[in-house]
Amino acid sequence: MINLGIVGYGNLGRGVKAAIEKNADMKLCAVLSRRPEITQKELGDIPVLSSWENIILKDLKIDIMILCGGSKEDTPVQGPLFARTFSTVDSFDTHADIPEYFQKMNTIARQMGNVCVISAGWDPGIFSVERVLGEAYLPGSHGYTFWGKGVSQGHSDAARKVKGVIDARQYTIPIESSIEQIRSGYIPQLSKNEMHKRLVYVVAENELEQERIRKEIKEMPHYFAEYDTEVLFISAEEMKHNHSNLPHGGFVMTSAKTGDKHKQIVEYNLRLDSNPEFTGSVLVACARAAYRLKQSGHAGAFTMLDIPPAFYSPYSVEELRRKFV
Amino acid sequence: MINLGIVGYGNLGRGVKAAIEKNADMKLCAVLSRRPEITQKELGDIPVLSSWENIILKDLKIDIMILCGGSKEDTPVQGPLFARTFSTVDSFDTHADIPEYFQKMNTIARQMGNVCVISAGWDPGIFSVERVLGEAYLPGSHGYTFWGKGVSQGHSDAARKVKGVIDARQYTIPIESSIEQIRSGYIPQLSKNEMHKRLVYVVAENELEQERIRKEIKEMPHYFAEYDTEVLFISAEEMKHNHSNLPHGGFVMTSAKTGDKHKQIVEYNLRLDSNPEFTGSVLVACARAAYRLKQSGHAGAFTMLDIPPAFYSPYSVEELRRKFV
DSSP states (O other), rough: EEEEEOOOOOOHHHHHHHHHHTTTEEEEEEEEEESSHHHHHHTSSOOOOOHHHHHHTTTTSEEEEEEEETTTHHHHHHHHHHHTTEEEEOOOOOGOOOOOOHHHHHHHHHHOOEEEEOOOOOOTBHHHHHHHHHHHSTTTTTTEEEEEEEEEEHHHHHTTSSSTTEEEEEEEOOHHHHHHHHHTOOOOOHHHHHEEEEEEEEEEEEEHHHHHHHHHHHHTTTTTSSOOOOEEEEEEHHHHHHSOOOOOEEEEEEEEEETTHHHHEEEEEEEEOOOHHHHHHHHHHHHHHHHHHHTTTTOEEOOOGOOOOOOOOOSOOHHHHHHHH | OOOEEEEOOOOHHHHHHHHHHTTTEEEEEOOOOOHHHHHHHHHHHSSSSHHHHHHHHHHHSEEEEESOOTTTTHHHHHHHHHTTTEEEEOOOGGGHHHHHHHHOOOOOHHHOOEEEEEEBBTTHHHHHHHHHHHHHHHHOEEEEEESEEOOHHHHHHHTTTTTTTEEEEEEEEEEEHHHHHHHHHOOOOOOOOHHHEEEEEEEOOOGGGGHHHHHHHHHHHTTTSSSOOEEEEHHHHHHHHHSSSSOEEEEEEEEEEEETTTTEEEEEEEESSHHHHHHHHHOOOHHHHHHHHHTTTEEEEEEEGGGGGGGGOOHHHHHHHTTOO
């Protein structure tokens, strides 16, 4: 049995809990929450604590802590803190800062004899793996990553900051004709707006301001100006009813020619009804890998690039060779 | 520089050679062939030998031998033979015999301090990896493997054995409506003939015998009787002109619900103009992994399930974290 703790109980934390319940070799032993009373009501018998020191005090045995806070403010602090005492899994996704974060986590984890899997999930994570594999199988290939159709939190937040906007939900939409071009074996150079378009649902304070709001969103630099952006106004009820789920997904495509002329195309894609539940499920698989890495004497930071596929699986290598190879 | 040898110079051996040329850190140092004179003419400066003992005699330095013979007769003999002296990569694909072959190779490779990657390629190989990852990310999921559209050598051979058949080429075709069902989030139970159909092009000796031949092929047990099989008669010229390539590909799909109701669908697919060139390219990536495993002190047999993704890549882990994560 692998004993797990969850740090931070928002959408992702809930996704991790749901995933743990589907894995017979896992047990959720503690949840750390900033609002322990409310979370305790939701979780019933599972110990909910407000501080990691309580875990030590209560002598709760935790093999792996899964960090479910945000990449902006939580994980950069919590990662190094928890790595001192626990093996961890996190989904740190600020791509530009990953090398530095890796170094920091690696130093602490090695010192303390822990295994810390960083930047896990689907991107970074699964998509990182598929990008590396695609390029390794087909050297000199051209790789493409498309995201969506799915909700981007960052772009939704940006639209929400426009004056007169009560609520906004932004969908990133991959451009199907570009994907079809790649599938057909053509290897195009694609600009940003040839890969994705943006669709923003907005609840506005005042109907008369719709044109101004639409213009401000569409012209917002970095977020929308470079893309074909559509802004649709809806009611608060429709927002709640039709846009409360967090679907997402995307494509990693690798295209190359081998020999003189043979087109070879690798496509990986995810269609996710719930981004946090899928990400949570991947983090739990990574927790199993972290546990096994530690059991086999490893210490340090790992990304999913450093982990053999068999380590994620509940099956033994013998079973895997018999049933899955 | 990683020094490679190729054992067996048919379609796959040629695919491996073409792939080596696309990898700047690799060098083809020797080819073993049963017809060394003919092969030497094709290969120019590269040493072509008829026996592995010549490699030892000539003191050629080989890091990894890539075994490109057939799984039926060649690899079961050559694998254990070469594992005594070399680290190897092979594409042994008799699924039922893989566990036993693994044990045999593992024992020898450990004894001799070599690394032997077995059953590499795309199925077994990449598809094995994706089946295991899909099931690990989504426990309790349903997994599907579809092959094609592509040429099956075994089924082509079977059709060729029918009396009056001069030549035959069999395409395995995945049933698109079943794939679409899975993509839409439905998790069907599919019988064999709901997953694949078979299309056989036949060159017949005598036009008058077409009906008998069609019937014999369509009713052949194991190979065709369980499937929707179409038999088309063509001329020898058309066979040569339109059916000399060896395209293939396929799909690994994993479908599950997380939480109470959220559909999560993972799809991996390959569209290959040339099966042997793609397989060759994967074997070369595995040779790099074998080299690194050996460099880092490992010995024994490995499948692609045991290899961290980063090991296949020509890039350093630092570069990978910077550019691909």
